[in-house]
Amino acid sequence: MNSKKYIKGRGAQQNTANKFLKDVYETRDDFLEFCRIEGEEADNNKTQYVPIFPKTIVNKVTSPDIGMTYSMNPYQGCEHGCIYCYARNTHEFWGYSAGLDFERKILIKKDAPKLLEAKIKNKKWIAKTIVLSGNTDCYQPAEKKFKITEACLKVFLKYKHPVGIITKNSLILRDLHILKALNEHQLVGVNISVTSLSEKTRSVLEPRTTTIKKRLDTIKILSENNIPVNAMLAPIIPGINSHEILSLAKAVSDNGALSFGFTVVRLNGAIGEIFTDWIKKTLPNKADKVLNQIAECHNGNLNDSRFGIRTKGEGKIATQIHDLLRLANNKYFKQKVFPKLNTKLHEQYKDGQMKLF
Numbered sequence: 001m002n003s004k005k006y007i008k009g010r011g012a013q014q015n016t017a018n019k020f021l022k023d024v025y026e027t028r029d030d031f032l033e034f035c036r037i038e039g040e041e042a043d044n045n046k047t048q049y050v051p052i053f054p055k056t057i058v059n060k061v062t063s064p065d066i067g068m069t070y071s072m073n074p075y076q077g078c079e080h081g082c083i084y085c086y087a088r089n090t091h092e093f094w095g096y097s098a099g100l101d102f103e104r105k106i107l108i109k110k111d112a113p114k115l116l117e118a119k120i121k122n123k124k125w126i127a128k129t130i131v132l133s134g135n136t137d138c139y140q141p142a143e144k145k146f147k148i149t150e151a152c153l154k155v156f157l158k159y160k161h162p163v164g165i166i167t168k169n170s171l172i173l174r175d176l177h178i179l180k181a182l183n184e185h186q187l188v189g190v191n192i193s194v195t196s197l198s199e200k201t202r203s204v205l206e207p208r209t210t211t212i213k214k215r216l217d218t219i220k221i222l223s224e225n226n227i228p229v230n231a232m233l234a235p236i237i238p239g240i241n242s243h244e245i246l247s248l249a250k251a252v253s254d255n256g257a258l259s260f261g262f263t264v265v266r267l268n269g270a271i272g273e274i275f276t277d278w279i280k281k282t283l284p285n286k287a288d289k290v291l292n293q294i295a296e297c298h299n300g301n302l303n304d305s306r307f308g309i310r311t312k313g314e315g316k317i318a319t320q321i322h323d324l325l326r327l328a329n330n331k332y333f334k335q336k337v338f339p340k341l342n343t344k345l346h347e348q349y350k351d352g353q354m355k356l357f
Contacts, residue, residue: 046104047079047103047104047105047106047141047142048104048105048106049106049108049142049145049146050105050106050107050108051107051108051110052076052094052107052108052109053109053110053111054109054111054115055115056115056119057072057073057074057109057111057112057115057116057119058070058071058072058115058116058119058130059071059072059073059134061134063307064307064308065307065308065310065311066134067261068129068131068134068164069128069129070128070129070130070131071130071131071132071133071134071135072112072116072130072131072132072133072134072152073109073132073133073134073135073136073138074108074109074112074132074133074138074143074146074148074149074152075106075107075108075109075133075136075137075138075140075142075143075148076090076091076094076106076107076109076135076136077091077096077101077102077103077104077105077106077107077136078102078103078106078136078137078140079103079104079106079140079141079142079208080103080137080140080141080168080169080206080207080208080209081103081206081207081208081209082205082206082209083204083205083206083274083275083278084205084235084237084265084267084271084275085102085136085271086266086268086271087102087135087136088102088269088270088271088274089268089269089270089271090135091105092269092270094107097270098269098270098271098274099270099274103208106140106142108142108146108148109148110146110148112148112151112152113148113151113152113154113155116130116152116155116156117155117158117159120155120156120159120161120346120350121159121350121351121352123350125350127161127162127343127344127345127346127347128162128343129162129163129164129189129341129343130156130161130162130163130164131163131164131165131166132149132152132153132163132164132165132166133165133166133167134166137166137167137168137169138152138165138166138167139167139169139171139172140169141208143169143171144171149175150174150175150178153175153178153179153182154178156182156187156188157178157181157182157187158349158352159346159349159350159352160185160187160345160346160348160349161187161346161349162186162187162188162341162342162343162346163182163187163188163341164188164189164190164191164341165188165189165190165191166191166193166232167190167191167192167193168192168193168194168195168206168209168210168215169209169210170210170214170215170217170218171210172190172218172222173218173221173222176221176222176225179222179225179227180225180227183225183226183227183228185342185345186339186341186342187341187342187345188227188228188341189227189228189229189230189338189339189341190222190227190228190229190230191229191230191231191232191261192215192218192219192222192229192230192231192232192252192257193215193231193232193234194212194215194216194219194231194232194233194248194251194252195233195234195235195241195248196212196240196241196244196248197212197244197247197248197251198212198241198244199211199212201240201241204282204283205237205240205241216251216252216255217255219231219252219255219256219257220255220256222256223255223256223257223258224256228258228338228339229256229257229258230257230258230259230260230261230338231248231249231252231253231257231259231260231261232260232261232262233245233248233249233252233260233261233262233325234261234262234263235262235263235264235265235266236262236263236264236265236321236325237265237290237294238264238265238290238293238294238296238297238317238321239286239289239290239293240283240286240290242317242320242321242324245321245324245325245328246324246327246328246331248328249325249328249329249331249332249333250328250331250332253332253333253336254332257333257336258333258336258337258338258339259333259336259337259338260328260329260333262321262325263311263312264297264311264312264313264318264321265294266294266297266298266302266303266304266310266311266313267294267302267303268303268305268310269303271303272302272303275302276291276302279291293317296315296316296317297313297314297315297317297318297321298310298313298314299314299315
């Protein structure tokens with residue numbers, strides 16, 4: 001690792017140009033370079049929280065190869081700093097960079113619980129699982145301060161509405177009492193992301209995330225409380241964690257996960273530049289090999305936008321990954337089933353209490 005140029009505690013090592021505001025970022029980068037040359041402190045690496053006030057919070061997911069119908073995100077941007085995160089590109093819509101800005105400028109939706117309540121109380125709304133979060137982690141560090149996810153879970157419980165959760169943070173255990181109450185009515189399913197069993201890999205790939213041990217412990221505690229857990233072995237990155245597939249599957253199964261999902265990494269939009277810059281600074285000896293293997297999974301490119309193929313990859317390396325995942329499923333999950341959530345109860349509780357007949 002080139003420690004002289006490496007920004008500790010962050011995934012991205014630069015702010016890529018915002019495609020909507022290219023001139024602004026060229027000017028900003030020039031200023032930062034001037035500060036570096038002059039020895040001035042241009043950036044203190046602190047996280048900033050920026051309140052925003054959207055009119056809606058529940059999003060319809062239209063992509064046919066995404067395993068959810070509706071999602072909501074209490075936060076935009078994510079301090080976890082996962083270098084491969086597909087959500088980085090969405091930060092550009094808010095006028096920021098997909099690089100360091102994504103990790104250091106976190107947009108806070110304080111009105112999310114009220115917006116959620118209005119949505120699911122609507123007479124026209126028919127209950128379908130809403131996933132926290134389809135974009136950025138709902139239990140990222142900001143949640144400790146703002147507790148928006150916790151408030152949203154209380155809304156789901158009040159109206160007996162099904163909710164899915166995607167996270168890689170053990171902070172979810174803070175809300176175990178709410179999850180248990182939801183699960184009494186089969187209203188919650190949790191997806192825990194585990195990308196490696198190596199702390200060395202995690203610390204550079206996902207610098208501000210919960211440790212691997214804590215993630216496995218989280219799966220175990222949730223499972224011991226009968227809360228269904230699906231493990232996300234995602235993304236699989238050739239040359240970085242692809243050799244861990246079987247051991248990852250065994251570890252999450254041993255701790256109680258009922259199923260697992262996966263994606264083969266794709267570096268869409270600005271993420272290709274961000275990831276390439278990162279790997280050349282953090283894993284210079286592996287950089288070319290990893291980038292070439294990723295490209296081999298996507299018809300010679302770092303990204304493939306074709307639905308159904310973009311997250312699975314194709315070619316020899318992708319086929320080897322798929323074969324290992326099938327083997328892992330047969331070996332460690334053959335007798336396990338992740339349950340469907342209850343969508344029928346909500347209609348009786350649209351007013352916040354059991355309707356009288």
